Amino acid sequence: MSDQDDLVFKALADASRRELLDVLRVKNGLTLGELCEGHEMSRQAVTKHLALLEEANLIVTQKQGREKFHYLNPVPIHGIYMRWIGRFEAHRMDALYNLKQALNTKTKTKTKTKTRKDKK
């Protein structure tokens, strides 16, 4: 998992940034002022969030005169799905079954597992 993926996960960690992506998913190509609508935070705070989204390649921007347009780029989100999130789908049903089995088995037969000393 690359540094770029790390940027994507970090960018998505904040609810405000996900909301900005939600807005762009519904209506792409908005200016900073338009994106500020519906948000209580200051324009400079929105600008900071957009910078992180841009750094993660989740949006691309286009300056025209004094206006800056922001466009959604869904490719990195697809990327983390393909490279990481999707791997948890493959055995989602399996995992639930195995979890139940494991819990039942361990409750009945206490298993011994090797452990490691603290790293101090």
Next chain:
Amino acid sequence: MSDQDDLVFKALADASRRELLDVLRVKNGLTLGELCEGHEMSRQAVTKHLALLEEANLIVTQKQGREKFHYLNPVPIHGIYMRWIGRFEAHRMDALYNLKQALNTKTKTKTKTKTRKDKK
């Protein structure tokens, strides 16, 4: 998007926590000591990460004697995919095309868009 989803996104923002989930995806039901292997950070740091994963319901734990077993719960990851990430898949191809069109159109015909004053 619920507070629980927010916890999931925040939990996944850290590379160390994603690595812990990777380990459990390959081999479920590990103890703290086993999970500490392969990580340079202290046992207490790993414990902190596991607490956040548990708070986000990404893992469930089972205490047996002095040992604690950790099991992967892929349901919340599936949940954020169904409720949020997947929405970006639906028009991933569309979005790329529309982005290109939008950039081309705006380059040729400068459009005026209403903006809002700063919220001070």
Next chain:
DNA sequence: TGCATATGCAACCATTTGGTTACATAATTG
């Protein structure tokens, strides 16, 4: 060409985060 609008940049601040060290408690083992 002055005014209005859109955006950029910087400094600041409180909170959160990610890690460490130290000590404590509980369970297991020889």
Next chain:
DNA sequence: CAATTATGTAACCAAATGGTTGCATATGCA
């Protein structure tokens, strides 16, 4: 039953984060 092992808890610290306020620059409009 003492020693060992596994885990829990707390305090501490530096860095990162998420927001604000203030001022500056660039562009568009009347």
